[in-house]
Amino acid sequence: MEQAIVERSTSRAHVVVLPFPAQGHINPAVQLAKCFTSKGLKVTVATTLSVSKSLETEGGGSLAFEPFSDGCEEDGVAKVLGIERYLERFELYGSKNLCALIEKYNGTEYPVKCLVYDSGITWALHLAKRLSLLGASFFTQTCAVTAIYHHVYHKRLSVPIQGSTVSLPGFPILERRDLPSFVNDVESYPFIFHNIVLNQFSNVNDADFIFFNTFDKLEEGVVDWVAKQWPNKVLTIGPSTPSIYQGKQDDSDKDYGLNVFAQDSSTCMNWLNTKENESVVYVSYGSVADMKKEQMEELAWGLRRSGYNFLWVVRATDQSKLPDKLVEEIAGKGLIVTWCPQLEVLAHRSVGGFLTHCGWNSTLEALALGVPMVAMPQWTDQMTNAKFVQDVWKVGIRTTGNDNGVVGREEIERCVVEVMEGERRVEIKKSLAQWNALAKEAVNEGGSSDKNIEAFAARLL
Structure with a gap:
């Protein structure tokens, strides 16, 4: 991959988008970045070097892609000894190198104003605040799943789960098998449960924006509940799928643009x-x-x-x-x-x-x-x-x-x-x-998701 693909924008507002380095997290993050560019923002998608080696980029359009080191170039993410070891390296090396990537734009006509990061990369918000940037957490899962985790984090839902059903505000009655495996089967995933699932809420209250890859009517009751937990911060911006499948005749946006496994x-x-x-x-x-x-x-x-x-x-x-x-x-x-x-x-x-x-x-x-x-x-x-x-x-x-x-x-x-x-x-x-x-109503011009992205852009411009 090229060291950087830099294209000029009509705006001086610059956003860096940081997805977690896995295909399921990269796809919605890149699609969100495309939405930002449509609102006049300059966007750089920061990808780890270890992932960028296997990525095929297509249809990036006006996006810029910049790789940075996560300390795993020699081993590769898949060869690192477990998720715990990788996350330690990712924070240690990734935070330092992402900081350098952001700081290189200082003094240019495109200084970075906001860092949008995957909700699981909590150190990114600390970095944003240290650099005096706005910070936006992006939850790539549903509001429903986030709400369940939030209830557990605040001890309103105890684990291990007691009883055969669970009743939560905004939800239908849930059987135990309806709960995320990290909640229903904590003992099988202790590290992930404590260090990723719960940790994503450790500093989220300090974020300036909280994005969700969903739309308001799809999860209406749960979205309303989640919005009350973080007043004036929650923005539904989905579904984050290529626009040609959302009723927009844009042949340049028919794929996510980054494919780890493309063949x-x-x-x-x-x-x-x-x-x-x-x-x-x-x-x-x-x-x-x-x-x-x-x-x-x-x-x-x-x-x-x-x-x-x-x-x-x-x-x-x-x-x-x-x-x-x-x-x-x-x-x-x-x-x-x-x-x-x-x-x-x-x-x-x-x-x-x-x-x-x-x-x-x-x-x-x-x-x-x-x-x-x-x-x-x-x-x-x-x-x-x-x-x-x-x-x-x-x-x-x-x-x-x-x-x-x-x-x-x-x-x-x-x-x-x-x-x-x-x-x-x-x-x-x-x-x-x-x-x-x-869904099409939400993402097209004047829809709820489109308005939320417009409001975010207006805050930066």
Whole structure:
């Protein structure tokens, strides 16, 4: 990657956007940065050197991308010995080098005025205040998940969870399985729970702005509650998906622009082109979730039993978990790839359903593109997202696992068939159309999310 791509702007207000160095956090941060440029701000996206080596940049437009060292160039993020070690390095080296990146703009016509940082990078706010900048925390998950964590942080919700259900303001009644895994299963994630989940609230009260990748009507009751916790600071700015999928005819913004895993997409797209309309189930579990071998096998045979065509993204590191002779069994009906352009796939005429882990980016993309979901969450915020997908937004069906948490092939078959055909599909498509219209209303000119970004820009200009 070039050391910097600097383009002039009509504005002297300069914002640095700092995403956490993982694809699921990078995507919404870059999309938010594009929104800032549309309001006349100059924006630099700061990416770590260790991540920038594997990034392919497309459609960045007027954005500037600058890499900085997180102290992991030799090891690479994936090779660092655990999340704890990486976060220590990230703060130690990242804070120093990001500071140098920001300070180099002092004395130029574009001094930095604001640092927008992922909510988990709490040291970034300390840095912003030390440099006399405005600081904006960006929560890339839902308001609902943030609210649950906030209740735990302030000890209004005790962990380990007691009882079978939880009642929180602005929420439907939640079963234990509807709670994020970091809350429902604290003992399995002690470091993440204390040092990331709870720590993101340690200094957030000092932030000047608090952004959420959602829109007001999607989580109305919860957004209202969250806004009361931080008066005059909370701004919903989503959904942060490329504008061409939000009803804007902008061919230059049809992808996020930064892809860690980008590869040749011709195989999957050519295969989709041979299939009938809405006849394919797209299956993807994101870039992080680690599915056990038993679950991979049940998923494979469940898809096979459904009778539908399916396109399944399986990371190279997980290929060994697939059943023997599966490729021969699914010849003509299924295609397994290590990567595909998800937005293009979801927008393809042949795709009729999305079997998803319910990561927030994937959920928003399915909403934006009107694709019914089979929700099969694995961990973190996905459980809560799946609850809302089925019971609140009514845009999909959630699978149910056995006592060991494994979703069997019969259950997978049942849910796929239900989503792909019959009355339930008709109901889901109607709900999707309604939410899709509200999402477009929020992000287009004069909508709630658009106004919030406009207000932020006005504060800086």
